[in-house]
Amino acid sequence: MSQPIHIIGGGLAGSEAAWQAACAGVPVIVHEMRPVRMTEVHKTADLAELVCSNSLRSDDAQANAVGLLHEEMRRAGSLILSAGDANKLPAGGALAVDRDGFSATITRRLEAHPLITISRAEVTGLPPTDWRNVIVATGPLTSPALATAIQQLTGETELAFFDAIAPIVHLHSIDQTVTWRQSRYHKAGPAGTGADYINCPMTSVQYQAFIDALLAAEATSFKDWEASTPYFDGCLPIEVMAQRGRETLRYGPMKPVGLCNPHAPDQRPYAVVQLRQDNILGTLWNMVGFQTKLRHGEQVRVFRTIPGLERAEFARLGGLHRNTFLNSPKLLDAELRLRAQPRLRFAGQITGCEGYVESAAIGLLAGRSAAAQPRGERWLPPPPTTAFGALLAHITGGHISAAAEDARHSFQPMNVNFGLFPPLEAPSHDTSGRRVKGKERGLARKRALSARALADLDRWLAAPATCAAAQ
Numbered sequence: 088m089s090q091p092i093h094i095i096g097g098g099l100a101g102s103e104a105a106w107q108a109a110c111a112g113v114p115v116i117v118h119e120m121r122p123v124r125m126t127e128v129h130k131t132a133d134l135a136e137l138v139c140s141n142s143l144r145s146d147d148a149q150a151n152a153v154g155l156l157h158e159e160m161r162r163a164g165s166l167i168l169s170a171g172d173a174n175k176l177p178a179g180g181a182l183a184v185d186r187d188g189f190s191a192t193i194t195r196r197l198e199a200h201p202l203i204t205i206s207r208a209e210v211t212g213l214p215p216t217d218w219r220n221v222i223v224a225t226g227p228l229t230s231p232a233l234a235t236a237i238q239q240l241t242g243e244t245e246l247a248f249f250d251a252i253a254p255i256v257h258l259h260s261i262d263q264t265v266t267w268r269q270s271r272y273h274k275a276g277p278a279g280t281g282a283d284y285i286n287c288p289m290t291s292v293q294y295q296a297f298i299d300a301l302l303a304a305e306a307t308s309f310k311d312w313e314a315s316t317p318y319f320d321g322c323l324p325i326e327v328m329a330q331r332g333r334e335t336l337r338y339g340p341m342k343p344v345g346l347c348n349p350h351a352p353d354q355r356p357y358a359v360v361q362l363r364q365d366n367i368l369g370t371l372w373n374m375v376g377f378q379t380k381l382r383h384g385e386q387v388r389v390f391r392t393i394p395g396l397e398r399a400e401f402a403r404l405g406g407l408h409r410n411t412f413l414n415s416p417k418l419l420d421a422e423l424r425l426r427a428q429p430r431l432r433f434a435g436q437i438t439g440c441e442g443y444v445e446s447a448a449i450g451l452l453a454g455r456s457a458a459a460q461p462r463g464e465r466w467l468p469p470p471p472t473t474a475f476g477a478l479l480a481h482i483t484g485g486h487i488s489a490a491a492e493d494a495r496h497s498f499q500p501m502n503v504n505f506g507l508f509p510p511l512e513a514p515s516h517d518t519s520g521r522r523v524k525g526k527e528r529g530l531a532r533k534r535a536l537s538a539r540a541l542a543d544l545d546r547w548l549a550a551p552a553t554c555a556a557a558q
């Protein structure tokens with residue numbers, strides 16, 4: 088029998104990784120510290136505990152990227168999805184679950200699997216050198232001792248303990264008749280062209296109205312256990328900056344200097360919101376310096392008052408939370424292995440994906456890739472046209488890191504969304520030859536992306552090293 092895979096953390100990612108590896112015939116030891124040591128948010132000893140909402144979000148595989156990821160996971164024999172389906176509750180188009188039943192199902196199946204051993208103990212440092220095949224899936228609340236050891240291995244700035252997420256907008260929803268492309272002072276920098284930012288201009292009246300809206304908008308607060316986590320002055324939420332003075336943002340992320348609006352060359356903008364390309368595909372654009380703790384609904388309302396963003400579709404909304412995540416695009420290879428020490432794979436939220444489903448999906452891929460190693464097989468990552476592949480490609484290289492981002496790395500956690508997929512032209516006519524426009528066209532584009540993803544996924548799964556469906 089081959090050497091076991093050691094999986095540290097029996098959460099969403101670790102549980103799925105264990106299932107996939109064991110299904111591939113490789114023995115697994117899951118090291119889970121609960122209930123011996125609890126995190127600030129987990130309440131039970133169960134594996135794959137849902138720490139907050141009981142929803143795995145949309146189950147619409149045709150028009151929603153997370154719904155598509157559900158379907159891909161089902162086809163790949165996911166334990167998490169199978170337990171979700173077995174414990175589902177009425178929730179419209181969403182897959183909501185009975186949380187206790189969900190985690191109990193997963194715990195029972197993993198405990199019953201003949202190739203899986205569960206060890207209830209904290210791993211307090213880097214795994215011993217004789218653990219040759221390790222998956223670290225310790226999540227956003229990785230215990231401090233292990234987090235410190237990982238940080239020593241990766242370098243201080245490469246493991247973050249707080250995320251500072253600025254909203255991300257789909258390029259196709261930005262009004263290009265109002266905005267223009269230009270870097271400040273046309274500077275090209277090491278990798279640019281001098282036209283690397285999308286600029287949204289504001290008049291004085293628009294700026295003052297925006298500040299009023301920002302100050303009046305409702306924000307979420309830090310939880311008690313989050314409040315003690317240090318975060319840098321350089322990533323203050325924009326609403327906090329606005330509270331420090333009405334002009335603060337105009338001297339910070341919204342400064343209008345070095346920019347000239349070709350739509351109105353005689354008028355100097357009073358303030359400018361800049362968006363920077365966020366992924367190599369160029370489909371997603373990040374609102375520079377706009378990390379925020381405003382409620383999601385408020386973000387959409389307030390940010391759509393910005394000229395050029397009136398119809399913005401957000402791939403991700405802003406937030407600031409306690410988290411633990413690696414600068415994965417720099418540190419991990421395409422198989423989620425630490426470049427500096429390839430015996431260590433990472434999975435789940437610690438890789439910089441965001442959400443229960445995404446964490447489990449990355450766990451699924453890590454489990455399969457780790458299982459291929461002792462069997463002497465070459466693991467091919469899923470095609471980037473699938474939801475699995477799009478998410479994996481983003482966290483292992485698809486994100487573009489900004490050069491000057493203080494001491495922090497600019498990579499921030501990401502949900503799965505259609506902006507991560509290689510673009511596809513939406514069909515311009517329906518099957519009856521009628522022209523498709525507006526929202527209908529957007530829907531047609533998502534359907535086309537989903538259909539391509541599932542066809543490519545089936546081809547990938549048909550390759551030899553696939554896992555039997557969860558029973």
Ligand SMILES: Cc1cc2nc3c(=O)[nH]c(=O)nc-3n(C[C@H](O)[C@H](O)[C@H](O)COP(=O)(O)OP(=O)(O)OC[C@H]3O[C@@H](n4cnc5c(N)ncnc54)[C@H](O)[C@@H]3O)c2cc1C
Nearest residue numbers: 096098099100120139140210225226230435436442443446
């Ligand atoms: C407060 C909070 C609320 C969230 N709410 C949602 C939500 O509503 N919806 C959503 O989609 N996502 C949510 N998330 C984000 C994320 O999806 C979840 O945290 C998800 O559980 C991540 O999965 P994971 O497997 O990476 O980590 P986890 O599920 O947290 O699993 C990690 C496991 O590792 C164990 N562990 C940690 N350190 C060690 C160690 N040294 N040795 C052994 N075991 C260890 C932990 O006990 C835990 O069981 C939330 C995150 C947080 C922090």
